[in-house]
Amino acid sequence: MDNRSEVREFLTSRRAKISPEQAGLPVAGQRRVPGLRRSExxxxxxMSVEYYAKLERGHLAGVSAGVLDALARALxxxxxxxxxxxxLAHEANGSNAILRRRRPKQPAARPGLQWMLDAITTPAIIGNDRSDLLAANHLARAMYCDVYAHPTRPPNFARSPSSTAPPAASTPTGNWPPT
Incomplete structure (x- = not known):
């Protein structure tokens, strides 16, 4: 199989795998083919529909890394x-320029979730299964300030030295007997 037909097969198969709902697009009426339309x-x-159609026909020579990144995100x-x-683009281009390593995407919460957190009057956070702190309201940021101590790294409870409990909860108060 030559490069152009492999590109064509790859892009059309990936376009067919994504539903409009998965892409966040409104669904209107019946579709003749599964997946997204070229225009979507x-x-x-x-990018323009004409340019995407050209890429889907297998013409990847000269395509920039930014265009390929945008296409990868869209699909x-x-x-x-x-x-x-x-x-595939490297084979079409004959250059190593496109094969640069992608920076890992920093996890983040959607803006609507941040707005909801800011409306809560107690400390509130949103995390993921990797202990990343995706979003927090101002009270939680104050409570877990040690998690935000490194400006170059994303906030993560696993990397924080005292992240198992808030500072106020880790020291006993009053005359309670130790347990």
Whole structure:
């Protein structure tokens, strides 16, 4: 299989795997084919429909890394699929310029969740299964200030020395007997 047909097959199969709901697009009426339309992928990637159609026909020569990154985001490619797309572009281009390593994406909460946290009058946080602190209201940021101590690293409870309990809760108060 030549490079152009492999690119065509890869992009069309990935476009067919994503539903409009997964892409955050409104669903209107019946669709003739599964997945997203070319125009929807182009809009999500920030490019013209004509340019995306050219890419989907297998013309990846000269495509920039930024365009490939936008396309990978629009198609919800995982790391292996993204690497495959970069390899296909490299084969079409004959250059190592596109094969640069992607910076890991810093986890973040959606703006609506942050707005909701800010409305809560007690300390509130949102985390993930890797102990990353995705969002917090101002009271939680004050309570867990040690988690935010390193400005170059994302806040993570596993890296913080005293993250098992808030500082006020770790020291006994009053005349309570020790347990």
């Amino acid at each position: 992928v182009a809009a999500l990637a920030g 919800h490619l995982n790391d292996a699929e993204r690497a495959h797309l970069l390899r």
